[in-house]
Amino acid sequence: MGRAPCCEKNGLKKGPWTPEEDQKLIDYIQKHGHGSWRTLPKNAGLERCGKSCRLRWTNYLRPDIKRGKFSFEEEETIIQLHSILGNKWSAIAARLPGRTDNEIKNYWNTHIRKRLLRMGIDPVTHSPRLDLLDLSSLLNSPLYNPSQLNVSRLLGIQHLINPKLLNLATNLLSSQENNQLCNSQVQTQFPSFIPNSPLLNETQLLHANVDQFPSNPASFNCHDSQASVWQESGAIPSNFTDNQIPLSNYGYNSSADQSMVDPLSENSNLQSTNDSSNQNFSFASVLSTPSSSPTPLNSSPTYINSSTEDEMDRYCSKMLKYLDLPDLLDVSEFM
């Protein structure tokens, strides 16, 4: 015997809210608080169910809601939190002041999820799309030994393979000699793919103080990063060096090894130097268009708002392009 839907009663209005209804709801809650949502609509003179009122208030009318596009920092945070919490939108929203779970959920489904898919990353697992190329089994197989590499085995699954991932795989297989480069790349690009990568568990994350998170991605350096905070809290082993910290940023994290950037790119503003400025790499610095950030929500000029989504894509493409290492092991000719 299931419970009757709360909007089952006839006469209750559904659909978009009118400004008049909004005003009634705002006026009532400002005077009396929401109290019992069940009784609120009647007391406020609204022909809505309590659940509808609650949703309207929490997702739209609440005064502390931050409207407007998501900043790059917010997007980065969402991705990292999602990699740990999954689709627990309310938990993610709790760490993004002014954002609602519904808003984050929508933004994830319409923006972030698509971008990750385009990058060949599974938005559920935050790992490379193993449905396209099962890298883990590849690495655990004799194929992992480059001397025994049997490229022909790849041919049978070529139609399933994302070319970018295949390049990554070939890079992995061929670069044991260049272990440092390879490990650094993969750990930065696909952190959750690395075996024994010390990902945070939910409990650890939930106990982290959101205030400790850096407010400005431009200053997201290795000693000021949340990873550093986590490291201090014991969430990350202390022997994890800065450039090995497993941040799930997929190529545009601000602490990414600058050597990842295509050195041939004429648009790249990054410098492949080892000076201390590397520690302060800003995503903004790789954007060819200045961020005007018209949104009043973030006054910091270093924030990137979502109007630069295409630029993020281009940047991600650069990252993936870098994985197209030429002829280390070019299996494409077999395809």
Add this chain to the structure above:
DNA sequence: AAATGTCACAACCGCCGCCAA
């Protein structure tokens, strides 16, 4: 200019967990 397709987001639906009776 009209038709069609795509995208973004507000709102709804159904389920779940908590809690009081």
Add this chain to the structure above:
DNA sequence: GTTGGCGGCGGTTGTGACATT
């Protein structure tokens, strides 16, 4: 221990705005 009310959550849908043909 059981039941039902309630708030909250996540998945899904409906629709208006915008882009493309």
